[in-house]
Amino acid sequence: MPVVQRPAVAAALALSALLLTGCSGGGDGTGDGPADERSGAASPGGKASTSDRATAGSVPPDKGEVKVVGTLTENLKSPWGLAALPGGDLLVSSRDEGTITRIDGKSGKKTELGSVPGVAPGGEGGLMGLAISPDYASDHMVYAYFTTASDNRIARMLYDEKKPPGEQLGAPDTVLRGIPKGTIHNGGRIAFGPDKMLYAGTGETGDTGLAQDKDSLGGKILRMTPDGRPAPGNPESDSLVYSYGHRNVQGLAWDGKQRLWAAEFGQNTWDELNLIKPDGNYGWPEVEGKGEGGGGDSEYVNPVAQWRTDEASPSGIAWAEGSIWMAGLRGERLWRIPLDGTKASADPQAFLTEKYGRLRTVVAESGAKLWLLTSETDTRGEPEEGDDRVLRLEVK
Secondary structure, eight states, X not given: XXXXXXXXXXXXXOBOTXXXXXXXXXXXXXXXXXXXXXXXXXXXXXXXXOOHHHHXXXXXXXXXXXXXXXXXXXXOSSEEEEEEOTXXXXXXXXXXXXXXXXXXXXXXXXXXXXXXXXXXXXXXBSEEEEEEOTTHHHHOEEEXXXXXXXXXXXXXXXXXXXXXXXXXXXXXXXXXXXXXXXXSOOOOEEEEOTTSOEEEEOBOTTOGGGGGOTTSSXXXXXXXXTTSSBOTTOSXXXXXXXXXXXXXXXXXEEOTTOXXXXXXXXXXXXXXXXXXXXXXXXXXXXXXXXXXXXXXXXXXXXXXXXXXXXXXXXXXXXXXXXXXXXXXXXXXXXXXXXXXXXXXXXXXXXXXXXXXXXXXXXXXXXXTEEEEEEOSSSSSSOOOTTOSOEEEEXXX
Protein backbone atom coordinates (compact mmCIF):
# COMPACT_ATOMS: atom_id res chain seq x y z
CA MET A 1 0.00 0.00 0.00
CA PRO A 2 1.22 3.52 -0.67
CA VAL A 3 2.16 5.92 2.09
CA VAL A 4 -0.76 8.28 2.75
CA GLN A 5 -0.25 11.69 4.34
CA ARG A 6 -2.95 13.99 5.63
CA PRO A 7 -3.39 17.27 3.74
CA ALA A 8 -3.07 19.45 6.84
CA VAL A 9 0.67 19.21 7.44
CA ALA A 10 2.24 21.34 10.13
CA ALA A 11 5.43 23.12 9.16
CA ALA A 12 7.72 22.86 12.14
CA LEU A 13 9.09 20.11 14.32
CA ALA A 14 8.90 20.92 18.03
CA LEU A 15 11.92 20.46 20.28
CA SER A 16 12.02 20.68 24.10
CA ALA A 17 12.13 18.42 27.09
CA LEU A 18 9.93 20.86 28.94
CA LEU A 19 7.31 21.87 26.41
CA LEU A 20 3.81 20.51 25.60
CA THR A 21 0.23 21.51 26.83
CA GLY A 22 -2.93 19.80 27.49
CA CYS A 23 -6.27 18.62 28.49
CA SER A 24 -8.26 20.92 30.65
CA GLY A 25 -10.70 19.52 33.13
CA GLY A 26 -11.19 15.77 33.36
CA GLY A 27 -10.38 14.28 29.96
CA ASP A 28 -7.21 13.56 28.06
CA GLY A 29 -6.61 14.59 24.49
CA THR A 30 -8.41 17.65 23.19
CA GLY A 31 -9.34 19.65 26.27
CA ASP A 32 -13.03 19.37 25.43
CA GLY A 33 -14.26 17.87 28.69
CA PRO A 34 -15.36 14.45 29.88
CA ALA A 35 -15.25 12.68 26.52
CA ASP A 36 -11.66 13.83 26.10
CA GLU A 37 -8.79 11.33 26.25
CA ARG A 38 -5.14 10.47 26.03
CA SER A 39 -3.14 7.21 26.04
CA GLY A 40 0.27 4.95 26.10
CA ALA A 41 1.81 1.54 24.85
CA ALA A 42 4.40 -1.19 24.97
CA SER A 43 6.76 -3.15 22.81
CA PRO A 44 5.23 -6.44 21.61
CA GLY A 45 5.22 -8.96 24.42
CA GLY A 46 7.12 -6.44 26.53
CA LYS A 47 10.34 -7.30 24.67
CA ALA A 48 12.66 -4.43 23.89
CA SER A 49 14.08 -4.37 20.39
CA THR A 50 17.87 -4.42 20.26
CA SER A 51 20.49 -2.72 18.13
CA ASP A 52 24.27 -2.91 17.94
CA ARG A 53 24.57 0.62 19.32
CA ALA A 54 22.18 0.04 22.20
CA THR A 55 23.75 -3.25 23.26
CA ALA A 56 27.19 -1.67 23.08
CA GLY A 57 25.99 0.85 25.64
CA SER A 58 26.80 3.97 23.65
CA VAL A 59 24.55 7.03 23.69
CA PRO A 60 22.40 7.63 20.58
CA PRO A 61 22.93 10.84 18.57
CA ASP A 62 21.12 13.98 19.70
CA LYS A 63 19.18 14.13 16.44
CA GLY A 64 17.39 11.15 14.94
CA GLU A 65 15.52 10.37 11.75
CA VAL A 66 12.15 8.86 10.87
CA LYS A 67 11.10 7.52 7.50
CA VAL A 68 7.58 6.27 6.77
CA VAL A 69 8.23 3.37 4.42
CA GLY A 70 4.66 2.20 3.92
CA THR A 71 1.06 1.88 5.01
CA LEU A 72 0.38 -1.69 6.10
CA THR A 73 -3.40 -1.39 6.29
CA GLU A 74 -6.22 1.17 6.32
CA ASN A 75 -9.87 1.68 7.34
CA LEU A 76 -9.57 0.46 10.92
CA LYS A 77 -12.40 1.49 13.28
CA SER A 78 -11.44 3.05 16.63
CA PRO A 79 -8.20 1.03 16.92
CA TRP A 80 -6.47 1.07 20.31
CA GLY A 81 -4.29 -1.90 21.22
CA LEU A 82 -1.63 -3.33 18.89
CA ALA A 83 0.42 -6.46 19.56
CA ALA A 84 2.77 -8.55 17.42
CA LEU A 85 2.31 -12.29 17.04
CA PRO A 86 5.27 -14.64 16.55
CA GLY A 87 5.98 -14.56 12.84
CA GLY A 88 5.28 -10.87 12.37
CA ASP A 89 1.51 -10.55 12.02
CA LEU A 90 -0.32 -8.03 14.23
CA LEU A 91 -3.43 -8.07 16.38
CA VAL A 92 -5.39 -4.82 16.76
CA SER A 93 -8.33 -4.09 19.06
CA SER A 94 -11.29 -1.86 18.25
CA ARG A 95 -12.13 0.11 21.37
CA ASP A 96 -15.70 0.94 20.39
CA GLU A 97 -16.65 -2.21 18.45
CA GLY A 98 -15.09 -4.65 20.92
CA THR A 99 -13.43 -6.77 18.23
CA ILE A 100 -9.92 -8.11 17.64
CA THR A 101 -8.54 -8.26 14.09
CA ARG A 102 -5.45 -9.95 12.72
CA ILE A 103 -3.37 -8.03 10.18
CA ASP A 104 -0.98 -9.86 7.90
CA GLY A 105 2.44 -8.30 8.52
CA LYS A 106 3.33 -8.35 4.82
CA SER A 107 0.13 -7.91 2.80
CA GLY A 108 -1.95 -5.97 5.34
CA LYS A 109 -4.90 -8.35 4.88
CA LYS A 110 -7.37 -8.06 7.77
CA THR A 111 -9.15 -11.02 9.38
CA GLU A 112 -11.56 -10.43 12.25
CA LEU A 113 -11.01 -13.05 14.96
CA GLY A 114 -14.18 -12.24 16.90
CA SER A 115 -15.74 -10.04 19.55
CA VAL A 116 -14.83 -9.94 23.25
CA PRO A 117 -18.01 -10.59 25.29
CA GLY A 118 -18.90 -8.08 27.99
CA VAL A 119 -17.15 -5.03 26.53
CA ALA A 120 -19.11 -1.85 27.35
CA PRO A 121 -17.62 1.04 25.34
CA GLY A 122 -18.22 4.60 26.48
CA GLY A 123 -16.14 7.74 26.82
CA GLU A 124 -12.53 6.58 27.09
CA GLY A 125 -13.53 3.01 27.91
CA GLY A 126 -13.97 -0.08 25.76
CA LEU A 127 -11.64 -2.74 24.40
CA MET A 128 -8.17 -1.30 24.86
CA GLY A 129 -4.76 -2.91 25.38
CA LEU A 130 -3.66 -6.27 24.00
CA ALA A 131 -0.74 -8.49 25.00
CA ILE A 132 0.52 -11.83 23.69
CA SER A 133 1.37 -14.54 26.21
CA PRO A 134 5.14 -15.05 26.57
CA ASP A 135 4.31 -18.77 26.19
CA TYR A 136 2.13 -18.21 23.12
CA ALA A 137 3.82 -21.03 21.19
CA SER A 138 2.35 -23.53 23.66
CA ASP A 139 -0.72 -21.83 25.16
CA HIS A 140 -1.99 -19.57 22.28
CA MET A 141 -3.30 -17.03 24.79
CA VAL A 142 -4.14 -13.40 23.97
CA TYR A 143 -4.69 -10.96 26.86
CA ALA A 144 -7.02 -7.94 26.69
CA TYR A 145 -7.80 -4.99 28.98
CA PHE A 146 -11.40 -3.81 28.65
CA THR A 147 -14.26 -1.92 30.24
CA THR A 148 -17.44 -3.69 31.35
CA ALA A 149 -20.67 -2.32 32.80
CA SER A 150 -19.12 -2.41 36.30
CA ASP A 151 -15.31 -2.18 36.06
CA ASN A 152 -12.17 -2.47 33.99
CA ARG A 153 -10.69 -5.93 33.85
CA ILE A 154 -8.05 -8.09 32.21
CA ALA A 155 -8.92 -11.42 30.60
CA ARG A 156 -7.12 -13.99 28.50
CA MET A 157 -8.60 -15.84 25.55
CA LEU A 158 -7.52 -18.86 23.58
CA TYR A 159 -6.83 -17.93 19.97
CA ASP A 160 -7.75 -20.96 17.85
CA GLU A 161 -6.54 -20.30 14.33
CA LYS A 162 -8.20 -23.51 13.06
CA LYS A 163 -11.72 -22.16 13.61
CA PRO A 164 -13.52 -20.00 11.04
CA PRO A 165 -12.82 -16.23 11.12
CA GLY A 166 -15.11 -14.51 13.59
CA GLU A 167 -15.14 -17.57 15.85
CA GLN A 168 -11.46 -17.89 16.71
CA LEU A 169 -11.51 -16.30 20.18
CA GLY A 170 -12.33 -18.52 23.13
CA ALA A 171 -14.43 -17.42 26.09
CA PRO A 172 -12.65 -14.80 28.26
CA ASP A 173 -10.93 -16.15 31.35
CA THR A 174 -10.82 -13.15 33.69
CA VAL A 175 -7.49 -12.90 35.49
CA LEU A 176 -8.16 -9.54 37.15
CA ARG A 177 -11.37 -7.63 37.82
CA GLY A 178 -12.20 -4.58 39.94
CA ILE A 179 -10.01 -1.97 38.27
CA PRO A 180 -12.00 1.27 38.68
CA LYS A 181 -13.79 2.50 35.54
CA GLY A 182 -14.93 5.95 34.51
CA THR A 183 -15.93 8.03 31.54
CA ILE A 184 -12.31 9.23 31.55
CA HIS A 185 -8.89 7.95 32.68
CA ASN A 186 -9.32 4.19 32.30
CA GLY A 187 -5.65 3.50 31.61
CA GLY A 188 -5.72 0.42 29.41
CA ARG A 189 -2.19 -0.56 28.39
CA ILE A 190 -0.93 -4.05 29.19
CA ALA A 191 2.38 -5.72 28.35
CA PHE A 192 4.47 -8.67 29.42
CA GLY A 193 7.85 -7.65 30.73
CA PRO A 194 11.20 -9.37 30.23
CA ASP A 195 10.46 -11.18 33.52
CA LYS A 196 7.32 -12.74 31.90
CA MET A 197 5.13 -10.91 34.40
CA LEU A 198 2.09 -8.96 33.18
CA TYR A 199 2.10 -5.18 33.72
CA ALA A 200 -0.94 -2.89 33.44
CA GLY A 201 -1.27 0.89 33.40
CA THR A 202 -4.46 2.13 35.06
CA GLY A 203 -6.12 5.52 35.48
CA GLU A 204 -7.77 7.22 38.45
CA THR A 205 -11.08 7.69 36.54
CA GLY A 206 -11.17 11.38 37.48
CA ASP A 207 -11.25 10.52 41.20
CA THR A 208 -7.80 11.93 42.01
CA GLY A 209 -7.64 10.44 45.50
CA LEU A 210 -7.37 6.91 44.07
CA ALA A 211 -3.86 7.59 42.79
CA GLN A 212 -2.38 7.83 46.31
CA ASP A 213 -4.57 5.06 47.77
CA LYS A 214 -2.55 1.84 47.74
CA ASP A 215 -5.69 -0.17 48.41
CA SER A 216 -7.13 0.95 45.06
CA LEU A 217 -6.09 -0.43 41.66
CA GLY A 218 -6.72 2.99 40.05
CA GLY A 219 -3.90 5.38 39.18
CA LYS A 220 -1.25 2.65 39.33
CA ILE A 221 1.10 0.45 37.41
CA LEU A 222 0.21 -3.12 38.37
CA ARG A 223 2.49 -6.16 38.16
CA MET A 224 1.05 -9.66 38.23
CA THR A 225 1.62 -13.27 37.23
CA PRO A 226 -0.05 -14.42 33.98
CA ASP A 227 -2.99 -15.69 36.03
CA GLY A 228 -3.49 -12.35 37.82
CA ARG A 229 -1.83 -12.94 41.21
CA PRO A 230 0.64 -10.52 42.84
CA ALA A 231 3.98 -11.13 41.17
CA PRO A 232 6.95 -12.35 43.21
CA GLY A 233 9.15 -9.40 44.17
CA ASN A 234 6.37 -6.81 44.27
CA PRO A 235 6.84 -4.05 46.88
CA GLU A 236 4.14 -5.72 49.00
CA SER A 237 3.84 -9.47 48.61
CA ASP A 238 0.03 -9.50 48.74
CA SER A 239 -0.50 -6.52 46.42
CA LEU A 240 -0.52 -6.01 42.65
CA VAL A 241 0.63 -2.40 43.05
CA TYR A 242 4.08 -1.82 41.56
CA SER A 243 4.06 2.02 41.49
CA TYR A 244 1.45 4.64 42.38
CA GLY A 245 0.59 8.33 42.23
CA HIS A 246 -0.28 8.12 38.52
CA ARG A 247 -3.01 10.04 36.72
CA ASN A 248 -3.53 7.95 33.59
CA VAL A 249 -0.84 5.58 32.31
CA GLN A 250 -1.20 4.35 28.74
CA GLY A 251 2.42 3.78 27.69
CA LEU A 252 4.71 0.97 28.87
CA ALA A 253 8.06 -0.13 27.40
CA TRP A 254 11.37 -1.66 28.48
CA ASP A 255 14.78 -0.48 27.33
CA GLY A 256 17.80 -2.61 26.47
CA LYS A 257 18.73 -2.90 30.16
CA GLN A 258 15.20 -4.11 31.03
CA ARG A 259 14.26 -0.86 32.77
CA LEU A 260 10.55 -0.01 32.68
CA TRP A 261 9.43 3.32 31.22
CA ALA A 262 5.90 4.75 31.25
CA ALA A 263 4.09 7.66 29.61
CA GLU A 264 1.44 9.52 31.56
CA PHE A 265 -1.19 12.15 30.76
CA GLY A 266 -0.99 15.35 32.71
CA GLN A 267 -3.99 17.55 33.44
CA ASN A 268 -3.50 21.14 32.32
CA THR A 269 0.25 21.61 32.34
CA TRP A 270 2.67 18.68 31.99
CA ASP A 271 2.65 15.27 30.33
CA GLU A 272 5.36 12.92 31.53
CA LEU A 273 7.83 10.22 30.60
CA ASN A 274 8.80 8.33 33.75
CA LEU A 275 11.39 5.73 34.67
CA ILE A 276 9.45 3.35 36.90
CA LYS A 277 10.84 2.31 40.25
CA PRO A 278 9.21 -0.34 42.48
CA ASP A 279 7.06 1.40 45.10
CA GLY A 280 7.76 4.76 43.48
CA ASN A 281 5.27 7.55 44.15
CA TYR A 282 4.85 9.65 40.99
CA GLY A 283 3.08 12.46 42.76
CA TRP A 284 -0.40 12.81 41.30
CA PRO A 285 -2.48 14.73 42.35
CA GLU A 286 0.02 16.57 44.57
CA VAL A 287 2.50 17.16 41.73
CA GLU A 288 2.06 17.45 37.98
CA GLY A 289 5.37 17.24 36.13
CA LYS A 290 8.57 18.05 37.99
CA GLY A 291 8.29 19.21 41.57
CA GLU A 292 8.75 22.80 42.67
CA GLY A 293 12.21 24.35 42.67
CA GLY A 294 13.70 22.32 39.84
CA GLY A 295 15.07 19.53 42.01
CA GLY A 296 11.61 18.42 43.01
CA ASP A 297 10.12 17.07 46.18
CA SER A 298 12.11 14.06 47.39
CA GLU A 299 8.86 12.34 48.35
CA TYR A 300 7.93 11.97 44.68
CA VAL A 301 9.75 10.61 41.63
CA ASN A 302 10.34 13.31 39.02
CA PRO A 303 9.71 12.60 35.32
CA VAL A 304 12.72 12.15 33.05
CA ALA A 305 11.04 14.39 30.46
CA GLN A 306 7.89 16.49 30.37
CA TRP A 307 5.82 18.26 27.73
CA ARG A 308 3.02 20.78 27.54
CA THR A 309 -0.16 18.80 27.11
CA ASP A 310 -1.23 20.28 23.75
CA GLU A 311 1.99 19.03 22.17
CA ALA A 312 1.79 15.48 23.44
CA SER A 313 -1.09 13.73 25.25
CA PRO A 314 1.10 10.63 25.18
CA SER A 315 -0.35 7.29 24.21
CA GLY A 316 1.80 4.28 23.41
CA ILE A 317 5.57 4.15 23.75
CA ALA A 318 8.25 1.81 22.44
CA TRP A 319 12.03 1.52 22.73
CA ALA A 320 14.27 1.26 19.67
CA GLU A 321 17.73 2.45 18.63
CA GLY A 322 18.56 3.71 22.12
CA SER A 323 15.52 6.01 22.32
CA ILE A 324 11.98 5.99 23.63
CA TRP A 325 9.43 6.69 20.87
CA MET A 326 6.17 8.21 22.11
CA ALA A 327 2.90 8.54 20.17
CA GLY A 328 0.93 11.75 20.77
CA LEU A 329 -2.84 12.06 20.52
CA ARG A 330 -3.65 15.72 20.91
CA GLY A 331 -0.14 16.65 19.79
CA GLU A 332 -0.50 14.58 16.59
CA ARG A 333 3.21 13.77 16.46
CA LEU A 334 5.77 11.10 17.26
CA TRP A 335 8.35 12.04 19.88
CA ARG A 336 11.89 10.66 20.14
CA ILE A 337 13.59 10.83 23.54
CA PRO A 338 17.23 9.68 23.29
CA LEU A 339 18.49 8.03 26.46
CA ASP A 340 21.79 7.93 28.28
CA GLY A 341 21.06 5.25 30.85
CA THR A 342 18.32 6.57 33.13
CA LYS A 343 18.18 10.12 31.78
CA ALA A 344 17.47 11.89 28.52
CA SER A 345 20.70 12.57 26.60
CA ALA A 346 19.22 15.41 24.50
CA ASP A 347 16.02 17.37 24.04
CA PRO A 348 13.05 15.38 22.71
CA GLN A 349 12.56 15.61 18.95
CA ALA A 350 9.18 15.63 17.18
CA PHE A 351 8.37 13.92 13.89
CA LEU A 352 5.30 13.57 11.61
CA THR A 353 3.67 16.61 13.19
CA GLU A 354 0.00 16.76 12.05
CA LYS A 355 0.71 14.53 9.04
CA TYR A 356 -1.37 11.55 10.12
CA GLY A 357 -3.61 12.99 12.83
CA ARG A 358 -3.81 11.55 16.33
CA LEU A 359 -1.29 8.79 17.07
CA ARG A 360 -2.38 6.06 19.46
CA THR A 361 0.13 3.23 19.70
CA VAL A 362 3.70 2.57 18.66
CA VAL A 363 5.22 -0.92 18.71
CA ALA A 364 8.82 -1.99 18.10
CA GLU A 365 9.02 -4.45 15.25
CA SER A 366 12.73 -5.31 15.09
CA GLY A 367 15.94 -3.35 15.12
CA ALA A 368 15.22 0.09 13.70
CA LYS A 369 11.62 -0.56 12.63
CA LEU A 370 8.37 0.52 14.30
CA TRP A 371 4.66 0.02 13.72
CA LEU A 372 2.60 3.18 14.30
CA LEU A 373 -1.19 3.15 14.80
CA THR A 374 -3.31 6.25 14.14
CA SER A 375 -6.44 7.21 16.10
CA GLU A 376 -8.74 9.47 14.10
CA THR A 377 -11.96 7.38 14.28
CA ASP A 378 -12.34 7.28 18.06
CA THR A 379 -14.92 10.15 18.27
CA ARG A 380 -12.26 12.81 18.97
CA GLY A 381 -10.45 12.90 15.68
CA GLU A 382 -11.35 14.22 12.24
CA PRO A 383 -11.16 11.10 10.08
CA GLU A 384 -10.30 11.32 6.42
CA GLU A 385 -10.44 8.70 3.71
CA GLY A 386 -8.41 5.66 4.76
CA ASP A 387 -8.37 6.37 8.51
CA ASP A 388 -7.38 4.64 10.66
CA ARG A 389 -4.16 2.99 9.51
CA VAL A 390 -1.02 1.14 10.55
CA LEU A 391 2.20 2.73 9.29
CA ARG A 392 5.62 1.11 9.07
CA LEU A 393 8.55 3.31 10.08
CA GLU A 394 12.31 3.10 9.90
CA VAL A 395 14.04 5.10 12.62
CA LYS A 396 17.52 5.99 13.77
